[in-house]
Amino acid sequence: MRLIVKGGTVATEKGISKINMLVDSDKIVGFTLAETWNEALVVDAANMFVLPGAVDSHTHISYPEGKEDFFTGTSAAAAGGFTTVVDMDHKSGCTTEKKYREKIDVCQLKAITDFGLSAGIIVEDTDLEELDSLARLGTPYFKLFMPLKSEYDFICQTLTACKETGIPLGIHAEDMTLINYFSNGLDWSDPISFVRSRPEVSEQMATAAVLEMADYCQSSVHFCHTSTAKTAELIIEAKKRGIKATIEVQPHFLILDETSFAEKGPYVKTTPPLRSSNIKDILWRQLAAGIIDFVSSDHFYCAQTEKEMGLKDIRQAPAGIPGLEYAVALTYHFGVNKGRIDLKRFVQVIAEAPARFCGYYPQKGVLAVGSDADFILFNPEEEWVIDSSNMFSKAGYSPYDGLCLKGKIKRTFVRGTEVYDGLSIKVSQGHGRYIPSKRLNRE
Ligand SMILES: [Zn+2]
Numbered sequence: 001m002r003l004i005v006k007g008g009t010v011a012t013e014k015g016i017s018k019i020n021m022l023v024d025s026d027k028i029v030g031f032t033l034a035e036t037w038n039e040a041l042v043v044d045a046a047n048m049f050v051l052p053g054a055v056d057s058h059t060h061i062s063y064p065e066g067k068e069d070f071f072t073g074t075s076a077a078a079a080g081g082f083t084t085v086v087d088m089d090h091k092s093g094c095t096t097e098k099k100y101r102e103k104i105d106v107c108q109l110k111a112i113t114d115f116g117l118s119a120g121i122i123v124e125d126t127d128l129e130e131l132d133s134l135a136r137l138g139t140p141y142f143k144l145f146m147p148l149k150s151e152y153d154f155i156c157q158t159l160t161a162c163k164e165t166g167i168p169l170g171i172h173a174e175d176m177t178l179i180n181y182f183s184n185g186l187d188w189s190d191p192i193s194f195v196r197s198r199p200e201v202s203e204q205m206a207t208a209a210v211l212e213m214a215d216y217c218q219s220s221v222h223f224c225h226t227s228t229a230k231t232a233e234l235i236i237e238a239k240k241r242g243i244k245a246t247i248e249v250q251p252h253f254l255i256l257d258e259t260s261f262a263e264k265g266p267y268v269k270t271t272p273p274l275r276s277s278n279i280k281d282i283l284w285r286q287l288a289a290g291i292i293d294f295v296s297s298d299h300f301y302c303a304q305t306e307k308e309m310g311l312k313d314i315r316q317a318p319a320g321i322p323g324l325e326y327a328v329a330l331t332y333h334f335g336v337n338k339g340r341i342d343l344k345r346f347v348q349v350i351a352e353a354p355a356r357f358c359g360y361y362p363q364k365g366v367l368a369v370g371s372d373a374d375f376i377l378f379n380p381e382e383e384w385v386i387d388s389s390n391m392f393s394k395a396g397y398s399p400y401d402g403l404c405l406k407g408k409i410k411r412t413f414v415r416g417t418e419v420y421d422g423l424s425i426k427v428s429q430g431h432g433r434y435i436p437s438k439r440l441n442r443e
Contacts, residue, residue: 001023001025001041001416001417002022002023002024002025002037002038002039002040002041003021003022003023003040003041003042003043003373003416004020004021004022004023004036004037004040004041004042004043005020005021005022005023005043005045005050005375005377006020006035006042006043006044006045006046007020007044007045007046007047007048008020008021008045008046008047008048008049008050008377009048009049009050010031010045010049010050010367011049011050011051011052011343011344011347011367012031012366012367012368013362013366013367013368016343016344019031019032019033020032020033020034020035020037021050021367021375022037022040023373023413023416024416025416026372026373026415026416026417027370027371027372027373027415027416028367028368028369028370028371028372028373029369030369031369043377043411045377047379047381048377048378048379048380048410049343049377049378049379049380050367050375050376050377050378051081051347051351051367051375051376051378052083052347052351052352052364052365052366052367052371052374052375052376053081053082053083053084053113053351053364053374053375053376053412053413053414054080054081054082054083054327054328054350054351054354054376055082055083055084055085055086055350055351055354055355055358055360055364055365056077056082056084056085056086056296056297056299056324056327056354057086057140057141057248057294057296057354057357057358058086058088058118058170058224058248058250058296058297058298058299059073059077059085059086059087059088059296059297059298059299059324060087060088060089060090060298060299060300060301060320061073061074061085061087061299061301061324062087062088062089062090062103062107066301066302066303066306066394067303067394068301068393068394068395069110070087070106070107070109070110070111070115070432071110071111071112071429072392072393072394073085073087073299073301073324073393074110074111074112074113074115074432075112075392075393075420075425076299076322076324076325076391076392076393077112077113077299077324077325078112078113078392078412078414078419078420078425079325079391079392079409079412079420079425080297080324080325080326080327080328080329080409081328081329081350081376081378081409081412082113082297082324082327082328083113083114083364083374083375083376083412083413083414083419084113084114084115084116084355084358084360084364084365084374084435085113085114085115085116085299085324086115086116086117086118086140086358087107087115087116087117087118088117088118088120088121088143089120089121090121090300093121094117094118094119094120095119095120095121095122095123095124095127095130095134096127096130096134097130097133097134097137100117100119100134100137100139101137103117104117104137104434107432107434108430108432108433108434109429109430110429110430110432111429111430111431111432111433112414112419112420112425112427112429112431112432113414113419113431113432114364114372114374114414114415114432114433114434114435115432115433115434115435116138116139116140116358116360116434116435116436116437117139117434118139118140118141118142118143118170119131119134119139119142119143120142120143120144120145120170121143121144121145121148121149122142122143122144122149122158123145123148123149125154125157128157128158128161131161131162131164131165131167132164132165134165135165135166135167135440136440137436138359138434138435138436138437138438139167139437140167140357140358140359140360140437140439141167141168141169141170141222141357141358142158142162142165142167142168142169142170143169143170143171143172143224144158144169144170144171144172145172146171146172146173146174146175146176146206147172147174147176147179147271150175150176150177150206152209152213155209155210155213156213156216156217159213159214159217159219159221160217160219162219162220163217163218163219163220166439166440167437167439167440168219168220168221168222168244168246169219169220169221169222170221170222170223170224171206171210171221171222171223171224172224172225172271173203173206173207173210173223173224173225173231174198174202174203174206174271174272175201175202175203175205175206175209176202178199178201178202178205179197179198179202182196182197182198182199182202183197188313188314188315189312189313189314190314191261191262191265191266191269191310191314192258192261192262193314194261194269194273194314194315195258195261195273195274195275198271198272198273200227200228200229200230200275202272203225203226203227203228203231203272204228204230204231204234207223207231207234207235208234210223211234211235211238211243211245214238214243214244214245215238215241215242215243219244220244220245220246221243221244221245221246222245222246222247222248222357223235223245223246223247223248224248224296224298225248225249225250225253225272225298226247226248226249226253226283226286226292227253227272227273227274227275227279228272228275228279229279229282229283231247232247232283232286232291232292233291235247235291236291246293246357247292247293248292248293248294248295248296248354249283249286249287249292249294249295249296250270250295250296250297250298250321250323250327251295251297251323251326251327251330251331251334252268252270252274252298252321252323252399253274253275253279253280253283254280254283254284254287254295254330254331254334254335255280255330255334255400256268256274256399257274257275257276257277257279257280258273258274258275258276258277259277260274260399261274264399265310265311265314265317266307266308266309266310266311266314266317267307267321267397267399268321268399269307269310269314269317269318269319269320270298270300270319270320270321271319271320284334284335284340284341285340287335287340287341287345287349288340288341288345293349293353293357294348294349294350294353294354294357295327295331295349295350295354296327296354297323297324297327298320298321298323299320299321299322299323299324299327299393300318300319300320300321300322300323301320301322301393301394301395302318302320302395303394303395304395304396304397306318307397321398321399322391322393322395322397322398324393325391325392325393325398326386326398326400327350328350328376328409329405329407329408329409330400330403330405331346331349331350332346332378332380332405332407333405333406333407335349336380336407337406337407351364351365351366352365352366353365358437358439359437359438359439359440360435360437360438363435363438364435372414372415373413373415373416374413374414374415375412375413376409376410376411376412376413377409377410377411378407378408378409378410379407379408379410380406380407381406381407382406382407382408382410383404383405383406384404384405384408385402385403385404385405386398386400386401386402386403386405387401387402388400388401392425408422409422410422414427414431414432415433417431419431
């Protein structure tokens with residue numbers, strides 16, 4: 001199938017301009033001012049932005065105990081403007097070649113968008129023996145979750161083992177010794193106690209320690225969240241010393257804050273927790289300046305009934321926020337519409353930078369000749385209200401319910417095929433393909 005995507009404002013690798021984009025089968029083959037192209041189907045993009053499909057480096061769609069599967073999760077991704085998502089298990093699971101291959105097979109049957117898999121969570125010494133084969137299978141990064149495993153000797157060992165594979169270690173950085181200490185004597189019927197139990201110092205101490213260990217081990221490290229003003233500063237200082245480090249942020253840290261706990265309690269419980277409201281502006285400035293590398297959703301599915309378990313005791317609710325459907329539109333509305341980032345930086349933080357980090361660039365994350373024809377039509381003028389009752393994710397709730405956004409994803413294409421038309425999913429389960437990271441080939 002040949003397509004001419006016509007009349008839109010297109011964000012290509014060379015800049016943003018009014019131009020028509022040519023797609024042949026699954027690839028972008030050119031850009032032209034010509035109005036027609038032989039035997040091509042016209043995709044009308046008048047008054048639209050044509051943007052590279054967003055790449056989500058960090059989702060937790062897999063949740064064996066629940067209703068969400070890779071079909072509903074990647075349907076949410078497609079509706080949210082993501083054309084590639086990287087999934088990671090919540091618990092130790094995807095840490096052997098056998099399990100990783102099995103997960104590819106299971107996800108392949110269900111996926112709407114393309115996908116990658118992060119190997120993790122690493123908790124056992126024996127997991128380290130499998131890293132090389134997992135790297136060869138194309139994991140974009142390994143994952144270590146400090147709340148589960150935070151002994152420094154194990155982190156050093158893991159950083160060294162990851163370095164040998166050429167693949168970075170992704171870290172959830174929180175210091176559990178401090179969190180246990182700050183948890184003493186709190187009233188858990190008050191949801192804000194969750195924030196008090198995990199103060200900023202617990203993220204910052206963990207970040208500083210991991211950076212020192214990465215320096216000592218000469219390893220690359222990626223921080224899967226920043227929720228404090230200081231976390232990214234620690235990383236930028238470390239980079240000046242030659243430490244290879246990257247960092248991502250989620251829309252909930254850019255848009256929500258701890259005041260949401262009073263109203264939404266367990267529904268905004270996530271780790272690290274939401275912070276005070278003045279930090280959001282600092283995070284936006286860090287994102288605009290490139291001190292924070294990119295945005296991910298950290299999408300997390302759990303059932304509403306599980307969240308409700310935290311109404312009387314906040315500790316009982318699972319931590320995480322379903323974010324795939326709204327992350328791109330939220331980042332646009334609160335970033336571009338509010339003047340915090342420009343359109344070029346928006347495209348970088350939702351598509352190009354995560355694709356580069358994952359080793360998918362330039363196959364993904366960019367509109368360029370030879371790249372996969374993964375793109376979205378985005379209407380920057382359309383206003384709409386978030387209503388989780390019609391979300392594709394089986395979560396069926398959102399802390400963003402009722403928010404009015406300007407800017408809407410109208411159509412999503414994966415490898416030249418329309419997967420979402422603004423209302424429904426247009427392809428059958430299994431359209432999405434596993435995308436191995438090309439990080440090893442590149443380096
Ligand atoms: Zn996560």
